Amino acid sequence: MRTIGLMSGTSLDGVDAAWVETDGEAIGRLGPVLTLPYAPALRRDLRTLLDRAAEIGPEDPFLAHCVARLTERHVEAVRAIGWPADLIGFHGQTILHRPQRPGSNAAGFTWQVGDAARLARETGMTVAHDFRAADVAAGGQGAPLVPVVHAVMAARLPKPLAILNLGGVANVTWIGADGRLIAFDTGPANGPLDDWARLATGEAYDRDGRLALAGQADGGVLAPLMAHPWLAAPPPKSLDRLDFDRALKDSGAAALSPADGAATLVAFCAICVAAAARHFPEPPVQWLVAGGGRRNPALMRALGAALAEPVRAVEVAGWNGDALEAQAFGVLAARVWRGLPLTFPGTTGAPGSMPGGRLVGPLL
Numbered sequence: 635m636r637t638i639g640l641m642s643g644t645s646l647d648g649v650d651a652a653w654v655e656t657d658g659e660a661i662g663r664l665g666p667v668l669t670l671p672y673a674p675a676l677r678r679d680l681r682t683l684l685d686r687a688a689e690i691g692p693e694d695p696f697l698a699h700c701v702a703r704l705t706e707r708h709v710e711a712v713r714a715i716g717w718p719a720d721l722i723g724f725h726g727q728t729i730l731h732r733p734q735r736p737g738s739n740a741a742g743f744t745w746q747v748g749d750a751a752r753l754a755r756e757t758g759m760t761v762a763h764d765f766r767a768a769d770v771a772a773g774g775q776g777a778p779l780v781p782v783v784h785a786v787m788a789a790r791l792p793k794p795l796a797i798l799n800l801g802g803v804a805n806v807t808w809i810g811a812d813g814r815l816i817a818f819d820t821g822p823a824n825g826p827l828d829d830w831a832r833l834a835t836g837e838a839y840d841r842d843g844r845l846a847l848a849g850q851a852d853g854g855v856l857a858p859l860m861a862h863p864w865l866a867a868p869p870p871k872s873l874d875r876l877d878f879d880r881a882l883k884d885s886g887a888a889a890l891s892p893a894d895g896a897a898t899l900v901a902f903c904a905i906c907v908a909a910a911a912r913h914f915p916e917p918p919v920q921w922l923v924a925g926g927g928r929r930n931p932a933l934m935r936a937l938g939a940a941l942a943e944p945v946r947a948v949e950v951a952g953w954n955g956d957a958l959e960a961q962a963f964g965v966l967a968a969r970v971w972r973g974l975p976l977t978f979p980g981t982t983g984a985p986g987s988m989p990g991g992r993l994v995g996p997l998l
């Protein structure tokens with residue numbers, strides 16, 4: 635199928651779009667990729683929506699405003715790709731993620747917003763969406779979803795292999811020599827760093843890690859964070875963009891200088907990744923890093939120091955680290971279309987191999 639994958643990630647920076655020819659099990663031709671950034675006003679509104687998501691209902695007018703603007707930007711992204719496609723993979727924007735926690739009986743909940751019917755109407759294409767809900771309803775974490783696509787892409791690479799995505803939140807996929815998949819969120823990555831940089835400098839993020847590279851990580855702030863139960867908890871596990879906000883506030887990080895605060899958040903991200911590696915059955919031969927965080931030299935340097943194995947941007951494997959998630963949602967859309975599983979016990983803790991997603995549009 636000719637697919638267009640669309641991802642609006644936890645960094646709230648814009649829509650990533652990618653054209654992919656795929657049957658969901660293998661990737662054929664890779665077409666154009668692009669990012670359409672959100673205007674500052676939409677970015678601010680989405681950040682407010684995240685903060686308010688736990689209190690608002692589905693009919694909230696501010697939610698409707700955000701969904702309309704978000705969907706319009708996705709329509710623009712499909713048009714900007716400009717290649718014909720049969721199917722769109724539309725992740726939408728996660729505004730709240732509360733999967734079932736181990737030991738809790740409370741039902742899990744995950745909320746991705748975006749108007750799939752409108753996207754289908756305005757592009758004339760069929761849209762796969764709502765990728766996470768079925769997994770969460772079955773007791774899975776609903777995230778990460780991309781690992782099955784990592785496995786497809788890494789088919790010919792030496793194993794064991796670790797693929798790390800440094801988005802707002804970081805997630806890792808470990809692939810064993812026999813193809814076994816273990817995947818989970820490692821901890822916060824650019825999310826808190828972006829919030830910090832915005833307060834300190836007014837910029838959307840710490841470009842090229844300038845602030846962090848000028849500072850020193852603070853051991854006193856890191857100590858309580860390193861004892862956070864998240865790090866030792868075995869997978870499966872997944873995070874909401876704001877899950878560490880409380881712990882970060884309580885750590886005293888706010889009292890640090892802008893540069894030391896950024897350096898401390900960078901160090902904490904690397905510490906979380908090193909803690910994640912302790913949950914792998916065997917060390918990987920290398921770490922391939924995707925997501926915007928691989929452009930942050932402070933983060934890459936901290937990872938290099940914290941991990942025993944080589945750490946490289948995914949471009950060494952010929953992949954595009956900015957487009958990987960969007961490409962993955964193209965592949966996942968084809969899997970939804972074919973009823974193939976999206977999630978597995980090793981990736982989300984699903985009770986078995988789980989299909990998921992819903993379809994809307996003209997092919998139906």
Ligand SMILES: Nc1ncnc2c1ncn2[C@@H]1O[C@H](COP(=O)(O)OP(=O)(O)OP(=O)(O)O)[C@@H](O)[C@H]1O
Nearest residue numbers: 643644645801802803824839842925926927929930
């Ligand atoms: N040159 C750069 N220097 C430092 N950081 C950068 C640079 N370029 C991108 N980033 C970081 O990458 C972030 C965007 O990353 P990405 O697009 O992978 O996140 P996302 O897909 O929104 O998140 P997630 O994967 O959690 O859903 C920016 O918010 C910024 O923090």
Ligand SMILES: CC(=O)N[C@H]1[C@@H]2OC[C@@H](O2)[C@@H](O)[C@@H]1O[C@H](C)C(=O)O
Nearest residue numbers: 644728731777778779780801803805
């Ligand atoms: C609930 C949610 O949207 N989670 C995102 C987020 O961003 C990174 C990490 O946390 C990952 O678990 C997931 O996204 C990717 C695309 C995934 O599901 O694989």
